[in-house]
Amino acid sequence: MKMLINVPERVVTDALRGMALAHPELVVDVENQVVVRRDAPVAGKVSLVSGGGSGHEPMHAGFVGRGMLDGACPGEVFTSPVPDQAVRAASATDSGAGVLFIVKNYTGDVLNFDMARELAEDEGVQAARVLVEDDVAVTDSLYTAGRRGTGGTLFVEKLAGAAAEEGAPLERVEAVARQVAGACRSYGVALSACSTPAKGGPTFDLPPGELELGIGIHGEPGRERRPMMTSGEIAEVTVDALLEDWGGSPPTHPVLALVNGMGGTPLLELYGFNAEVQRVLAARGVAVARTLVGNYVTSLDMAGCSVTLCEADDELVRLWDAPVNTAALRWGC
Amino acid sequence: MKMLINVPERVVTDALRGMALAHPELVVDVENQVVVRRDAPVAGKVSLVSGGGSGHEPMHAGFVGRGMLDGACPGEVFTSPVPDQAVRAASATDSGAGVLFIVKNYTGDVLNFDMARELAEDEGVQAARVLVEDDVAVTDSLYTAGRRGTGGTLFVEKLAGAAAEEGAPLERVEAVARQVAGACRSYGVALSACSTPAKGGPTFDLPPGELELGIGIHGEPGRERRPMMTSGEIAEVTVDALLEDWGGSPPTHPVLALVNGMGGTPLLELYGFNAEVQRVLAARGVAVARTLVGNYVTSLDMAGCSVTLCEADDELVRLWDAPVNTAALRWGC
Numbered sequence: 001m002k003m004l005i006n007v008p009e010r011v012v013t014d015a016l017r018g019m020a021l022a023h024p025e026l027v028v029d030v031e032n033q034v035v036v037r038r039d040a041p042v043a044g045k046v047s048l049v050s051g052g053g054s055g056h057e058p059m060h061a062g063f064v065g066r067g068m069l070d071g072a073c074p075g076e077v078f079t080s081p082v083p084d085q086a087v088r089a090a091s092a093t094d095s096g097a098g099v100l101f102i103v104k105n106y107t108g109d110v111l112n113f114d115m116a117r118e119l120a121e122d123e124g125v126q127a128a129r130v131l132v133e134d135d136v137a138v139t140d141s142l143y144t145a146g147r148r149g150t151g152g153t154l155f156v157e158k159l160a161g162a163a164a165e166e167g168a169p170l171e172r173v174e175a176v177a178r179q180v181a182g183a184c185r186s187y188g189v190a191l192s193a194c195s196t197p198a199k200g201g202p203t204f205d206l207p208p209g210e211l212e213l214g215i216g217i218h219g220e221p222g223r224e225r226r227p228m229m230t231s232g233e234i235a236e237v238t239v240d241a242l243l244e245d246w247g248g249s250p251p252t253h254p255v256l257a258l259v260n261g262m263g264g265t266p267l268l269e270l271y272g273f274n275a276e277v278q279r280v281l282a283a284r285g286v287a288v289a290r291t292l293v294g295n296y297v298t299s300l301d302m303a304g305c306s307v308t309l310c311e312a313d314d315e316l317v318r319l320w321d322a323p324v325n326t327a328a329l330r331w332g333c
Numbered sequence: 334m335k336m337l338i339n340v341p342e343r344v345v346t347d348a349l350r351g352m353a354l355a356h357p358e359l360v361v362d363v364e365n366q367v368v369v370r371r372d373a374p375v376a377g378k379v380s381l382v383s384g385g386g387s388g389h390e391p392m393h394a395g396f397v398g399r400g401m402l403d404g405a406c407p408g409e410v411f412t413s414p415v416p417d418q419a420v421r422a423a424s425a426t427d428s429g430a431g432v433l434f435i436v437k438n439y440t441g442d443v444l445n446f447d448m449a450r451e452l453a454e455d456e457g458v459q460a461a462r463v464l465v466e467d468d469v470a471v472t473d474s475l476y477t478a479g480r481r482g483t484g485g486t487l488f489v490e491k492l493a494g495a496a497a498e499e500g501a502p503l504e505r506v507e508a509v510a511r512q513v514a515g516a517c518r519s520y521g522v523a524l525s526a527c528s529t530p531a532k533g534g535p536t537f538d539l540p541p542g543e544l545e546l547g548i549g550i551h552g553e554p555g556r557e558r559r560p561m562m563t564s565g566e567i568a569e570v571t572v573d574a575l576l577e578d579w580g581g582s583p584p585t586h587p588v589l590a591l592v593n594g595m596g597g598t599p600l601l602e603l604y605g606f607n608a609e610v611q612r613v614l615a616a617r618g619v620a621v622a623r624t625l626v627g628n629y630v631t632s633l634d635m636a637g638c639s640v641t642l643c644e645a646d647d648e649l650v651r652l653w654d655a656p657v658n659t660a661a662l663r664w665g666c
């Protein structure tokens with residue numbers, strides 16, 4: 001598998017160097033692999049810090065900026081960041097109002113962020129943590145006890161980030177994050193495997209003519225493999241898997257919908273898939289308040305897609321519409 | 334090649350349906366394949382209309398909005414739009430201040446937009462046209478007499494769009510577009526072929542272990558094939574090809590740099606490639622005013638990248654920084 005890289009060992013640091021050069025509004029500590037807002041710490045503001053293995057770009061570093069994250073700590077590809085990275089991101093961004101760590105539910109991430117939280121508290125930083133475990137496909141997957149954290153992370157970071165930007169105190173920001181984490185459900189489908197730089201080729205075998213339903217964002221096994229399906233059929237399976245997890249009836253409030261590409265699927269196809277997802281949502285009686293289509297929570301070069309629905313009351317819709325100014329998500333600023 | 338589609342014949346209309354559902358700020362005429370700003374025509378404002386074959390998303394429909402295009406007319410995949418589409422986009426967006434058609438230099442596009450211009454003028458629309466021919470790799474390629482139009486299109490649309498938004502008259506908007514078109518140079522590299530829905534597989538054969546230098550955005554042949562290179566080596570060949578075309582000496586003014594993905598290359602790799610591009614630019618004495626990294630002018634699922642440099646005086650930098658509010662490019666709004 002050909003890649004646009006120098007050597008596998010330097011992929012993440014090379015990317016951080018390139019990110020620094022493209023985004024003067026960010027402070028990028030390449031050596032320690034920490035990205036923070038240039039204006040951090042923002043006086044009186046709760047800081048949001050997230051991170052995880054690289055390979056899911058633009059998440060998380062692409063979500064650092066006004067109205068979303070204050071700091072991010074990318075690990076090596078598909079590898080949890082070490083606690084020191086998260087502590088550095090917290091210390092660099094804490095204004096004294098406290099830090100909320102947003103953690104995707106993978107064993108390594110949970111362990112390392114828990115340790116980071118303790119270390120940060122030892123340094124006098126008031127710290128809280130919210131876990132994102134939105135992937136309804138499987139429980140106790142590879143790397144995970146419980147459900148995996150995937151596309152719902154974007155909603156937690158955006159909505160809690162908006163609350164923090166408005167000056168909400170830590171307990172309120174944490175409450176919003178928990179509400180959103182509980183309101184999100186995701187389901188992903190792979191048309192191809194992804195290739196990691198270290199391996200130099202596909203991380204699993206997905207035969208021609210088959211797709212994998214319920215795929216994880218590291219290529220972890222999903223629910224089942226089936227012969228290739230149409231976009232409309234994939235939308236039906238995906239939406240129905242999400243609604244089944246809602247107890248079989250549609251959400252009470254309208255949803256925020258993320259129709260997400262895994263990285264290797266053209267935007268042309270993603271928009272077409274969105275049409276099918278919205279068709280099925282309408283048929284199932286789900287009202288959609290806002291829709292975001294694009295590559296936001298990716299798996300390197302994997303072809304495929306995921307759908308995340310976030311049930312949103314008026315307040316969450318308002319927080320979604322609030323200004324955000326990051327490399328990957330930007331409006332109202 | 335597995336694709337997230339229903340049937341090849343409906344790929345573009347499916348995508349337009351999905352775009353309409355995600356972007357209420359756009360008016361999408363799915364049947365006629367025309368996308369315009371919802372607030373068009375904007376009183377007193379020159380309208381910018383562009384279009385071309387689909388498969389390069391987010392270009393062009395993703396660039397419709399305040400500060401950039403007023404309308405776009407996507408053709409079928411890698412196929413020029415018909416004149417009627419361009420006329421509809423012009424008529425729907427003309428405020429009476431005139432329309433500028435921005436056309437990439439491909440034989441079909443040039444013919445059809447020329448006809449559209451005549452038809453629009455017959456309808457009483459004052460119309461001008463600027464040609465984008467920024468790809469330095471080859472002259473007289475497949476589908477092209479002269480140079481191909483590629484990444485420079487983004488700069489022409491953004492900078493002329495900013496001038497139009499500020500109320501500049503047609504002749505001034507056209508002059509800005511011509512200046513920018515003349516100030517842009519691009520060069521692309523493919524690590525893999527792209528696959529069109531109609532063909533259902535790769536449109537050309539690129540062996541494992543080889544890349545193609547100077548690739549076109551439809552997979553048209555470039556300059557040469559070589560054994561796979563590192564990101565740093567690709568940056569050197571690319572930047573040197575661009576500077577050679579500048580007469581061997583660096584541009585006088587700083588450049589706006591677009592480090593663009595062809596669609597299938599992960600953002601992680603693109604940021605790393607940007608670090609190498611900036612290293613080579615600095616070594617060659619080229620000052621960079623602004624940098625944009627991402628998938629903007631794509632070739633479906635092709636793995637690879639292109640670099641566009643736009644030499645920019647203070648006024649062009651100011652127009653670059655001006656507010657833009659489109660699906661794919663958004664700041665300051």
